[in-house]
Amino acid sequence: MxxxxxxxxxxxxxxxxxxxxxxxxxxxxxxxxxxxxxxxxxxxxxxxxxxxxxxxxxxxxxxxxxxxxxxxxxxxVEAEDGRLHPIQEAFVEAGAIQCGFCTPGMILTSYALLSKNLNPTREAIRKALSGNLCRCTGYQQIVDAVELAARKMRDTGFVARTLSKGDTV
Ligand code: FES
Ligand code: FES
The missing domain is CATH 3.10.20.30 (Beta-grasp domain)
Incomplete structure (x- = not known):
C-alpha cells in the first residue's frame, strides 16, 4: 500500500x-x-x-x-479558514470566470507560475497558460486576472503556501 x-x-x-x-x-x-x-x-x-x-x-x-x-x-488553494487565495479573488474581480469549467486548471497553472515569478509579463502569463483551453472568455480577462493576482501578492507580501509533507492525517 x-x-x-x-x-x-x-x-x-x-x-x-x-x-x-x-x-x-x-x-x-x-x-x-x-x-x-x-x-x-x-x-x-x-x-x-x-x-x-x-x-x-x-x-x-x-x-x-x-x-x-x-x-x-x-x-x-484557499486558506484553511475559507478565505480565498488572491489568485481566486483576482479571477472573480477580473471577470475571468464564465462557465468556470477551465477555472480550477487555470488557477493551478497560475499558482505554479506565480510561485516562481511574482512579476510575469503578459507574454509569460500567456505562455504559461497556453496548455489550458478556455472556450468562453477569449483569454484576455484571464491574463488580466493573473496580472491582478501577481499585484495583490506583491503588494501584500503574500507568498504561495509551501506544502509541508503530511501536516495532517
Ligand atoms: S482532462 Fe486532462 S487534459 Fe483534458
Ligand atoms: S470559463 Fe468556460 S471554459 Fe473557460
Missing part, C-alpha cells in the same frame, strides 16, 4: 487503485471534484493539479507515478 499527499493530508492508496489515473482517483475515490475532466486525453488542461510544485495533467498520470509526492488541487 502506497501513500499519497493531497492538500497537505496523507492518504493510503489501495494497491488496486494505483493503476487509476490521478484524475479519476481524485474525483471518484476522494470526492475532490473540483479537478475537472474535460478531454481525458491530455489536451485541454482542465484536469491540471500541482505535483511537487509543477502543473501536471492529472488525466495523464497514474496514481502509482505520484506515490509519495505532494499534490495540490483546487480544494487546497
Amino acid at each position: 502506497g501513500e499519497i499527499i493531497i492538500n497537505r493530508r496523507r492518504y493510503q492508496v489501495a494497491k488496486a487503485d494505483e493503476e487509476m489515473s490521478l484524475l479519476r482517483y481524485l474525483r471518484a475515490r476522494l470526492g475532490l471534484t473540483g479537478t475537472k475532466n474535460g478531454c481525458e486525453e491530455g489536451v485541454c488542461g482542465a484536469c491540471t493539479v500541482i505535483v511537487d510544485g509543477a502543473p501536471r495533467r492529472s488525466c495523464r498520470l497514474k496514481v502509482e507515478a505520484v506515490l509519495g509526492r505532494e499534490i495540490l488541487t483546487i480544494e487546497g
Whole structure:
C-alpha cells in the first residue's frame, strides 16, 4: 500500500487503485471534484493539479507515478479558514470566470507560475497558460486576472503556501 499527499493530508492508496489515473482517483475515490475532466486525453488542461510544485495533467498520470509526492488541487488553494487565495479573488474581480469549467486548471497553472515569478509579463502569463483551453472568455480577462493576482501578492507580501509533507492525517 502506497501513500499519497493531497492538500497537505496523507492518504493510503489501495494497491488496486494505483493503476487509476490521478484524475479519476481524485474525483471518484476522494470526492475532490473540483479537478475537472474535460478531454481525458491530455489536451485541454482542465484536469491540471500541482505535483511537487509543477502543473501536471492529472488525466495523464497514474496514481502509482505520484506515490509519495505532494499534490495540490483546487480544494487546497484557499486558506484553511475559507478565505480565498488572491489568485481566486483576482479571477472573480477580473471577470475571468464564465462557465468556470477551465477555472480550477487555470488557477493551478497560475499558482505554479506565480510561485516562481511574482512579476510575469503578459507574454509569460500567456505562455504559461497556453496548455489550458478556455472556450468562453477569449483569454484576455484571464491574463488580466493573473496580472491582478501577481499585484495583490506583491503588494501584500503574500507568498504561495509551501506544502509541508503530511501536516495532517
Ligand atoms: S482532462 Fe486532462 S487534459 Fe483534458
Ligand atoms: S470559463 Fe468556460 S471554459 Fe473557460
